[in-house]
Amino acid sequence: xxxxxxxxxxxxxxxxxxxxxxxxxxxxxxxxxxxxxxxxxxxxxxxxxxxxxxxxxxxxxxxxxxxxxxxxxxxxxxxxxxxxxxxxxxxxxxxxxxxxxxxxxxxxxxxxxxxxxxxxxxxxxxxxxxxxxxxxxxxxxxxxxxxxxxxxxxxxxxxxxxxxxxxxxxxxxxxxxxxxxxxxxxxxxxxxxxxxxxxxxxxxxxxxxxxxxxxxxxxxxxxxxxxxxxxxxxxxxxxxxxxxxxxxxxxxxxxxxxxxxxxxxxxxxxxxxxxxxxxxxxxxxxxxxx
Numbered sequence: 001x002x003x004x005x006x007x008x009x010x011x012x013x014x015x016x017x018x019x020x021x022x023x024x025x026x027x028x029x030x031x032x033x034x035x036x037x038x039x040x041x042x043x044x045x046x047x048x049x050x051x052x053x054x055x056x057x058x059x060x061x062x063x064x065x066x067x068x069x070x071x072x073x074x075x076x077x078x079x080x081x082x083x084x085x086x087x088x089x090x091x092x093x094x095x096x097x098x099x100x101x102x103x104x105x106x107x108x109x110x111x112x113x114x115x116x117x118x119x120x121x122x123x124x125x126x127x128x129x130x131x132x133x134x135x136x137x138x139x140x141x142x143x144x145x146x147x148x149x150x151x152x153x154x155x156x157x158x159x160x161x162x163x164x165x166x167x168x169x170x171x172x173x174x175x176x177x178x179x180x181x182x183x184x185x186x187x188x189x190x191x192x193x194x195x196x197x198x199x200x201x202x203x204x205x206x207x208x209x210x211x212x213x214x215x216x217x218x219x220x221x222x223x224x225x226x227x228x229x230x231x232x233x234x235x236x237x238x239x240x241x242x243x244x245x246x247x248x249x250x251x252x253x254x255x256x257x258x259x260x261x262x263x264x265x266x267x268x269x270x271x272x273x274x275x276x277x278x279x280x281x282x283x284x285x286x287x288x289x290x
Contacts, residue, residue, distance in 0.1 A: 191237025
């Protein structure tokens with residue numbers, strides 16, 4: 001009987017990365033074991049923490065970290081700094097200093113290879129658009145690169161390469177998991193604000209929203225493409241969802257809902273069945289006015 005190699009794949013999605021923590025709590029309770037972890041953008045940050053401490057205590061600490069997050073911890077807006085950046089033609093709107101402090105504070109390891117489970121961090125080569133998979137070296141630097149949203153945060157130089165957000169090339173790196181020999185892939189998407197009444201306002205919020213929609217469409221295509229090469233189990237994202245990828249005010253609700261919905265998915269045979277959840281496909285909700 002062939003050996004099963006299970007990969008945990010975590011998508012990007014800004015503040016909606018909180019749902020992945022609830023998903024992880026339910027998967028751990030179901031005693032699902034993983035052989036490797038691959039993450040892009042915020043999924044890389046969650047993945048790094050989980051790969052370092054793949055147990056209930058580690059996930060509980062990750063949940064505490066998320067509950068303490070505020071928008072200013074990730075996106076520190078300053079009119080003066082933004083105007084200065086535009087005048088100096090620096091190529092990005094926001095300073096990465098707050099994100100840098102956040103990653104440094106939360107990271108349990110210094111080097112990628114120090115994690116308990118093998119960890120792969122997805123970044124994108126800014127010059128040629130190729131996916132760059134980092135599995136060794138400075139973990140903080142790799143995560144900063146994977147979360148470096150183009151035009152929002154500065155790119156990160158690793159060696160001779162200039163790297164940006166992994167979501168540009170592969171927000172949910174199923175292809176990388178298969179290339180690494182995974183025969184079974186458990187995907188944790190972040191989903192999208194399918195029940196938001198209108199698009200988010202503001203340049204950064206709208207850019208994040210658009211990138212997230214592109215990523216979810218890419219995920220659907222990748223599931224269809226690679227389902228013949230591996231068993232792909234996708235934990236359904238929350239639906240309906242009225243939170244944007246820029247909204248850090250619903251973290252606790254997202255955690256609880258994701259935990260409960262993932263429990264229900266597991267009980268319904270989600271880890272046996274494969275396919276694309278309806279909540280991942282493009283859809284809208286129409287609510288009658290009360």
